[in-house]
Amino acid sequence: MAQREAIVAVLRRGGRVLAIRRGPSVSRPGYWQPLSGKLEPGETQQEALVREVQEEVGLSVSPGAKVWESETDDGRFRLHWWTADAHQGEIVPDPVEVAETRWVTPEEFLALTPLFEGDREFFEDILPTL
Template sequence: MFLLPVVAVALVDADGRVCVQQRPEGKPMAGLWEFPGGKIEPGETPEAALIRELREELGIDTEAACLAPATFASAPLGERHLLLMLYVCRKWRGLPRPLEGGALRWLRPLELHALAMPPADRPLIGLLEALL
């Protein structure tokens, strides 16, 4: 089994809402809602990967000091096993916008339960409810 480490972030706005993005057409699990993030490239730290992914996917910038490790999820994903590390971020520069397609929504943690989400993202909702 091949371990696939990925990072994701709960961007939290001043009203306590969390940003989720819809997976674009043509990608695995298209149409599902997820926390922004992605794969860690060889030689990258989780924080550097998340900063890069936020720039590529949402057009925003943040610093490693603004990324607070929150929790992780572990789930089988075909021939691989996904290890999803979730960070919380309340400070960034720029206005998040979906640069790779799909859509963005800002929702309270309780509202996330109603969304169709990948299996690894679902268990993270309860922690966000407790934190926020």
């Protein structure tokens, strides 16, 4: 089966990153992670980033840079990690997809459970270098 493409939004606000807890009706509910979503046909990674952030938490963001690439633990998705700055605006979570949101430091993120191993790797190895 061909891998699908997805983006991961590393939304930053003053030294913290937005973490979301997956909602009850999506796969793998309850996991903490950065915001993410699938690319739609014909969409660029930047367009997907802006759309997914708007849909899931109601923030308007500008894409920063692509900083990493990984794949999901089940191998179904190739993940394109992008930074984006979310300086202003209130978070309005989509209750279907997002159970909870928190602005966390990298250390606080690593203390959340459960986490996906790939996200742990990003927060331990990649984020400190950005």
